[in-house]
Structures are given as structure tokens and as C-alpha cells.
Amino acid sequence: MLHVNGLTKSFGFGSDKLQVLKGIDLELKKGELVALMGPSGCGKSTLLNIIGGLLPGDGGEIDLNGRKYGKKGPSSVVDVRRELVGWIFQDFHLLNNLSAVDNVAMALELSGVSSNEAEKRAANALEKVGLGDRMHHIPDQLSGGQQQRVAIARAIAGNRPLLLADEPTGNLDIASGKDVLQLFKDLCHDKDDPISILMVTHDPELAANADRMLLLRDGKTEASDIRSAWGLDEEAGEEE
Numbered sequence: 015m016l017h018v019n020g021l022t023k024s025f026g027f028g029s030d031k032l033q034v035l036k037g038i039d040l041e042l043k044k045g046e047l048v049a050l051m052g053p054s055g056c057g058k059s060t061l062l063n064i065i066g067g068l069l070p071g072d073g074g075e076i077d078l079n080g081r082k083y084g085k086k087g088p089s090s091v092v093d094v095r096r097e098l099v100g101w102i103f104q105d106f107h108l109l110n111n112l113s114a115v116d117n118v119a120m121a122l123e124l125s126g127v128s129s130n131e132a133e134k135r136a137a138n139a140l141e142k143v144g145l146g147d148r149m150h151h152i153p154d155q156l157s158g159g160q161q162q163r164v165a166i167a168r169a170i171a172g173n174r175p176l177l178l179a180d181e182p183t184g185n186l187d188i189a190s191g192k193d194v195l196q197l198f199k200d201l202c203h204d205k206d207d208p209i210s211i212l213m214v215t216h217d218p219e220l221a222a223n224a225d226r227m228l229l230l231r232d233g234k235t236e237a238s239d240i241r242s243a244w245g246l247d248e249e250a251g252e253e254e
């Protein structure tokens with residue numbers, strides 16, 4: 015469902031030019047949860063931003079469910095942001111004064127859904143993430159893990175086929191982080207309505223529990239396992 019081919023991106027000019035992405039090739043299938051790892055500053059967020067239609071690439075192509083872009087600026091990919099991609103951030107980005115259900119419903123209303131319909135869909139999404147009994151709580155009345163699940167409900171309520179999660183467990187304790195990963199797996203492996211998730215994480219244990227791991231290194235992505243993510247791939251021993 016997602017194909018990225020030869021994607022390049024640099025920042026700055028002349029001697030200040032920083033070539034961050036040097037020809038990224040990656041693919042995500044429907045129903046796949048893929049973890050993206052790599053050292054700080056290697057371009058993970060940049061890659062997500064381009065896939066999510068927030069930033070144009072310099073070269074290469076992205077094909078998301080048949081929609082082709084990659085070098086197009088944000089104003090040319092409004093549909094990608096509205097219909098194809100949902101976001102989950104490290105710091106949740108919830109509105110503090112709105113209840114869980116209103117946080118989710120508001121995002122739908124902004125994309126043109128009527129208030130009644132938005133509230134129904136928001137309630138469904140919150141049920142799906144296990145917060146059916148917390149709909150009318152405001153963020154302050156919820157734990158970090160619950161707040162992140164509200165953000166996940168918001169991201170799935172619009173029925174977008176791809177979720178981009180930039181360090182979604184970075185502000186969570188270990189147990190809540192594991193819960194979020196399990197929820198991601200459930201959403202991707204749903205029999206009736208599977209989605210795909212590309213998740214940046216620094217946690218090798220979470221990454222190892224994804225369907226697949228990619229390592230972003232020197233501006234390119236490579237398939238990875240837990241050993242190479244730790245920099246142990248030079249050591250002896252082939253493993254599956």
C-alpha cells in the first residue's frame with residue numbers, strides 16, 4: 015500500500031548543505047506494523063514528514079494507495095493529510111480542555127464530518143482503543159498511556175489506511191509502552207479492517223515485537239534485526 019522509491023532530502027545550501035535522506039526505498043503492506051529505528055538526527059522524522067505530506071522531498075517518489083507524490087509541497091497534498099495518513103506523536107497533542115470524545119470528534123469535524131456523525135465515530139474509536147469508560151474525562155484525568163490511546167483513537171477515527179507514529183512511547187512508562195504496541199498490533203492485524211503503521215522507536219524491545227524492523231543509517235533504510243539495531247551485526251553468527 016505504501017511504496018517509497020529513491021526518496022532524497024537535504025536541508026540548507028552550499029557548504030551548509032546537509033543531505034539527510036540519500037535514496038530511501040521502503041514498502042509497507044496493508045496490515046503491517048513496521049518499526050523504524052536509527053540514531054538521533056538520522057532523518058526518521060524527516061522521512062515521516064515527507065510520507066505524511068508535511069514536507070516535500072527533493073527527489074524520488076511515494077505511492078500511497080495509488081496516490082503519487084514525494085516532491086509535491088504541502089499545499090498539493092491536502093488529500094494525503096486529510097484522507098490517507100493519521101499521526102501519533104510522542105507528546106499526544108491533545109487539547110487540555112476537551113474531553114476524550116471531544117478531542118477525537120473535533121478532529122473529524124475539522125475534516126468536514128457533521129457533529130452528530132463525528133461524535134458517533136469518536137465513541138466507536140474510543141471503544142476500539144479500550145477507553146469506552148473514559149469518554150468524558152479530560153486529559154488531566156487520564157494517565158499518560160490513556161492519553162496516548164485517545165490520540166490513537168483520534169488517528170484511527172478518520173479511517174485512514176496509514177498511521178505514522180513518531181516515537182509514540184517516548185513519554186510512557188514501560189508497561190504503557192507495551193500496551194500501545196499491543197494496540198498497534200491489534201489495529202494492524204484486525205481481520206475486518208486492517209491498517210498499516212510506520213512507527214519510529216528507540217526501544218529495541220518494542221521494535222523487535224513489530225512485524226518488521228527497518229534501520230535508517232547513512233541516509234538509507236535497510237532491513238534489520240535486533241542485533242544490527244544494536245550495532246552488533248559485525249559479530250559472527252547468522253540468525254533468522
Ligand SMILES: Nc1ncnc2c1ncn2[C@@H]1O[C@H](COP(=O)(O)OP(=O)(O)O)[C@@H](O)[C@H]1O
Nearest residue numbers: 025026034052053054055056057058059060061
Ligand atoms: N527544517 C529543517 N531545517 C534544517 N535542518 C533540519 C530541518 N529538519 C531537520 N533537520 C536536520 O535534519 C537531520 C534529521 O532530522 P530528523 O529527521 O528530525 O532526525 P530524527 O527524527 O531521526 O532524529 C538533523 O540533522 C536535523 O537537524
Ligand SMILES: [Mg+2]
Nearest residue numbers: 058059060180
Ligand atoms: Mg525525530
